[in-house]
Structures are given as structure tokens and as C-alpha cells.
Amino acid sequence: MILPLFIDVTGWPVLVIGGGEIAFRKAQALQEAGAKITVMAPELSQEWEGYSFLYQKERYENQPLDHYRFVVAATNDKKLNETIAERCKDADILCNTASHPQKGDVIFPGTVRQGGFVAALSSEGRTPFLTKKLKEDLRKIFLDYDEETIALLGKTRAYIIENYPEDKERLLKKLSKAPLHIIKEKGNHHDITHWLQRE
Known part of the structure; x- marks a missing residue:
């Protein structure tokens, strides 16, 4: 069972493995929250242009993860993502897996920030379209609370x-x-x- 939890990641060393759009969105969210991001990928999509981060231009092949408190496995290789999640679990490192949410410890919920409120929504991967609708409904409600x-x-x-x-x-x-x-x-x-x- 997933426990909804807000956590301060300021200063956390975080490794994002993958260079596509999904990896970018998660890296961006983590950096905005104050985490120190390292990205590991053989190449990056155009979304990354102009984005400031530490970049390791390589494919993940069992490099040590001990330095990191949180790892995001967001490659286009589902088996690799699962392997990364297993390595993180063995090392007691928090992990989010883009292709196997149930394999990791952390999910990225739909988030609404408005006024003084922060709300997080998740269908645990079952109905993302409904999560998106509920986010819009919440935004309308929050408009009154500046x-x-x-x-x-x-x-x-x-x-x-x-x-x-x-x-x-x-x-x-x-x-x-x-x-x-x-x-x-x-x-x-x-x-x-x-x-x-x-x-």
C-alpha cells in the first residue's frame, strides 16, 4: 500500500537515469524542490536544453549507487529500470521506476500548487486520465484561496x-x-x- 507523504529533499543527491521527456519532468520537479541532480544517459532529448545539471554521458551498467539518497529509473529499457530498482532496494536507496511503479518505493503523484495549498493525487497507475481531471477540478477550487x-x-x-x-x-x-x-x-x-x- 502506498503512503501519501510530503518530504523535504533539499540538498539530497539524486540520480536520474534516462535522458527522455519523462526523466526530464522528474528531474525538473526534484530540482525545483531543492535536490542536487545528476543525470546519467548516453544522450538527452531536446527538453533538456538550457537545463542546469550534472551530466554523466553514459549508459547505466551497474555503476555504484551508494552516493545517492534517491534514484529515478526512467530509461526506455523496462528490464534495466527493474534491475536498477532491485539494486536500490538491496542498498536501501529510495527509487522511482517510470515503467514499473510497483517495483519502486516512490511514485510521482499529480500535484496541484495554488495559493497556500499543495495537493497530491494518484490512482496508483490505474486511471491517470481521472487523476488529470481531478487536478483541474482542484485548481478551480483553490482559485478562491489566494x-x-x-x-x-x-x-x-x-x-x-x-x-x-x-x-x-x-x-x-x-x-x-x-x-x-x-x-x-x-x-x-x-x-x-x-x-x-x-x-
Whole structure:
């Protein structure tokens, strides 16, 4: 069973084996998250042009993996990807396999980042088209929650916890159900809290 988990990969040495479009997307996502990327492939597709990374121009042939905390096996050779996954498992290294998701330890879910929210979706490879649709649905929902609104809700929550310890559970429950237009209309944590107390 897959456990949904957000993890900080800042500074992690990560090896991406493969030079195609799928390998590029995963390398890009990992680098944006702060990982230190090394790419190993005999050649790279055009997507990689202008992308900054450490490149080893070679095919993977049982080179040591011990230096890496995470390996992405994204070659066009399914058997090689499976071999890489097995080597990672033996060495206790996290691995994602593009062609055999079930063989690795990590999957790359569909991700939605909007405002102050991050949501991850996965059908575990069964219905990727549905995952794509749900991502679009979530984006529409998240449009109402811009950074300013998220900050206001966070400030209100902190204010309630600090100033109303005996009544915080009731007020926070009401805050979670409060209409968004009223939150925006009140505009500050004092007025929102007073409104919650009256309701």
C-alpha cells in the first residue's frame, strides 16, 4: 500500500537515469524542490536544453549507487529500470521506476500548487486520465484561496489558539466552516473572531 507523504529533499543527491521527456519532468520537479541532480544517459532529448545539471554521458551498467539518497529509473529499457530498482532496494536507496511503479518505493503523484495549498493525487497507475481531471477540478477550487486569504486564516487560527484556549475547539470548528466571502469581507483576524463568537 502506498503512503501519501510530503518530504523535504533539499540538498539530497539524486540520480536520474534516462535522458527522455519523462526523466526530464522528474528531474525538473526534484530540482525545483531543492535536490542536487545528476543525470546519467548516453544522450538527452531536446527538453533538456538550457537545463542546469550534472551530466554523466553514459549508459547505466551497474555503476555504484551508494552516493545517492534517491534514484529515478526512467530509461526506455523496462528490464534495466527493474534491475536498477532491485539494486536500490538491496542498498536501501529510495527509487522511482517510470515503467514499473510497483517495483519502486516512490511514485510521482499529480500535484496541484495554488495559493497556500499543495495537493497530491494518484490512482496508483490505474486511471491517470481521472487523476488529470481531478487536478483541474482542484485548481478551480483553490482559485478562491489566494495567498492573502490563506495568511488571514492562519493568523486568525493563531489568534484564537492564543487568546481563547478554553473555547478554541468551538471557534476553530466554526472558522473551518465559515463562508469564504465573510472571511474576506471582515478582512482581519479580530473582526473574524468576533463574528465567530456571535454566530
